[in-house]
Amino acid sequence: MATNTKIFCNCSNQFGSDPNTNVCPVCLGMPGVLPVMNEKIIEFTVKAGLALNCEIRERSIFARKNYFYPDLPKAYQITQFELPICENGYVDIELEDGTEKRIGVTRIHIEEDAGKLVHESDGSGVDLNRAGTPLMEIVSEPDIRSAEEAKAYVQKLRSIMKYVEVSDCNMEEGSMRCDVNLSLRPFGQDEFGTRAEIKNVNSFKSVERAAKYEEKRQAKLLDEGGTVVQETRLFNADTGVTASMRGKEDAHDYRYFPDPDLVPLVIEESFINNIRENMPELPDARMKRFISEYALPKYDANVLTAEKSYAEFFETALKTHNNPKGISNLIMSELMRHANEKQCGIDEAGISPENLAEIVKLLDAGTISGNISKKLFEEVISSGKKPSEIVEEKGMAQNSDAGELEAIVQQIIDTNPDETERFRAGDKKLQGFFMGQIMRASKGKANPGVVSQLLNKLIK
């Protein structure tokens, strides 16, 4: 969760600090320390719960999950077992064929993260910066039926969590992780088969690949008359293969019991209502609004609302120039290509929404041509200047002066009598030839619409 501080102490929750610098007696598990719940985390969890259509429990409790590992300072993790904060929610995902599917959310509970081990040639070290950082675990119902659905579900979750700003969902930094549970059953059977849990699935692509691999593995096993064993498997992103990590017989007995150091959490109705009233618009609602309010095609609306940053960029740009489809086109083509190449967010690609809108405005006004607009886009990104300034400086404005252009068109007609004859006889393919010649002669500045009209007028 994107809180400033850890779940039970005031240490910074920042990623990437030097080992063991964001620590204190509490998160180091010193003798005599006690946990105190960070209220922000409750707010975030309720927000996430409301975004996933969950019921928010008035009274929830925290449990200790006991096990020994060097990255776990207290030898127990404070988590929720019985009575989690959020239950019985759902997420709607869109399938490949455009239909919607509802995936149930069993529960959302909060817990503290463990530290991490750093293995080096001369031994292993323990970095406890991450110990006590807040996590939210979202458990889905067994409603997902394919690897594609699994990927779509995880992507949708990420989108929603980023919308409500409870997490940056950065998978590289581990701020979003998934475990995939998968089982197979014969067609028509009601009961689920034995499931395997796959850990270390750390990207959307991995979700799909791990599920596909596991599906094949279990199918082969079952087809050959074998049985699937309940176990935890590890996904290897390099090989695309899952391998057994530990079986059910090696499963820990975590000896869960309510943590006596934390009193039951009671969330008041007014606290929930306050969050409900201040909930941001969520992707589905925004997508529908983009279609109705801006008359965008569903495809555009989907793309522009998948990430909160896209939608924000789009709507900010509209304030400068109200051409939704024109702005959508430029965002989805040039801007997303740029952001993709640079591996950055669209708001970090080097062009502001205002400047992007101005390019569309210049285009709509006929000041620049479509071709020039792409060039202008590059210029804005590389120089950071306003589009109108660049057009002025570099003389990018297109020529729409019929008088000036007529002379150029006439000259091209005169120097190409054969083509002129064929064009007049009805060979419309030559339109492109003439346009190209005229554009070259005008150094690309001729307004294609005006040129086209002149051509047809002069060759008739």
Added chain:
Amino acid sequence: MSILNKNIKELADGLASKEFSSAELTQFYLDRIEKYDDEVKAYNYVNENAINQAKAIDEKRSKGEDLPQFAGIPVALKDLLITKDMPTTCSSKFLEGFKPPYVGTAVSLLEESGFINLGKLSMDEFAMGSSNENAAFKQTRNPWDTEKVPGGSSGGSAAAVAAGLAPFTLGSDTGGSIRQPASLCGVVGMKPTYGRVSRFGLVAFASSLDQIGPLAKSAYDSAALLSVIGKHDAKDSTSANVEQKDYTKDLTGYVKGIKIGVPKEYFADGLSPDVKTAVDNAVKKYADLGCKLIDISLPHTDYALATYYILATAEASSNLGRYDGIRYGRRAEADNLRDLYFNSRTEGFGDEVKRRIMLGTYVLSAGYYDAYYIKAQKVRTLIKQDFVEAYKKVDAIICPTSPTTAFKAGAKTEDPIQMYLSDVYTLSLNLFGGCGLSVPCGFDSDGMPIGVQLMGNYFDEGLILNLAHAFEQATDFSRIPEKLKI
């Protein structure tokens, strides 16, 4: 008047009027520790800086600086209260030499009030025991008879007060660990209401039962110390948001009309005749003082011991997991991680601690959790309800603190159940969560002290302290053993 007999107010007045300096007062106790502690074995660690800290306060006083209320008065602490610049060992080999990097809340409240810490007092390892025989370094003995135990687990805290090796001390009480040794050593020991004193910086034994409290020569000193440490603390989620108050103001000595319950279950089999006689006399004394004595019943008392040993050990098994040899404390030689854990804990923990970790691990295990832990939680609720019902009829409850007086060292070490029975009258109160204290009420035929227990409702410390105070005014059982009077 000897310094030994002075109460906290007289010490504060003596310092303020420069009748004696803090350095003299501190040296007085350091000399006594030097002289008697080889025999009593109360101190795990004596603070080398105590005298310098006392001198610093004297200097401030001589300059006329504003000083906190108890500036320059010595105190000593059970060795599971987290202190800086000196070891906190819990009398365990696991934490031998361990110097924590922070200070606990109760200790820092004492520091803010100007107290000088004389040192850290021995205890049963990790507060598990009733005789101080489970201490890894110093097995404290009873100042009244050093062949005998002082009780436990705050045995060092009780013995230090009884022997005059500190004017008062802090201990901790999970199932009687303050009250039982107070009874066996002839001092006043109080367990405040759960949540009254912050547990931040108290090394946990059983988190839902542990509470820090004072041990002193009188109800007055106990009240004064509780007034300092009884403060809401945001660092402890179970700390009650109850106003800090001066409990000495409750000590009017006027107890007429107070209704005191006498629970029949606490006067049954297993109670030694001498203790019974002394407690019966205490009951009569309260009647003489004008209290109304009312027969009551706490019907689930028989289940308290079993309930306590399931819940306390369950919590302990989890609380003590952090002693794993990775970050602090003992780290044994090992070739792999499993052996590192195994060897460190094998070497670091004593038998009783291991026994309780195993018991606790067992009752939390899959398949046993419902039968033991959940069942015990339900019984705890019934025991709580016993008290809730009782306090609808009475203001306080009177009963013995411990079924016997101090026993010979070694007498019960081979029989854990007999040892556990030492706390049979005290642990119900921890399950309920209210406050209680033990106040001296007589001596047995061997001259060993006997204590009577007063149990109060939640946050009724003032009431039971006043009852104890009135009793002290009307009797004369608080004293220092003759041979230790210099």
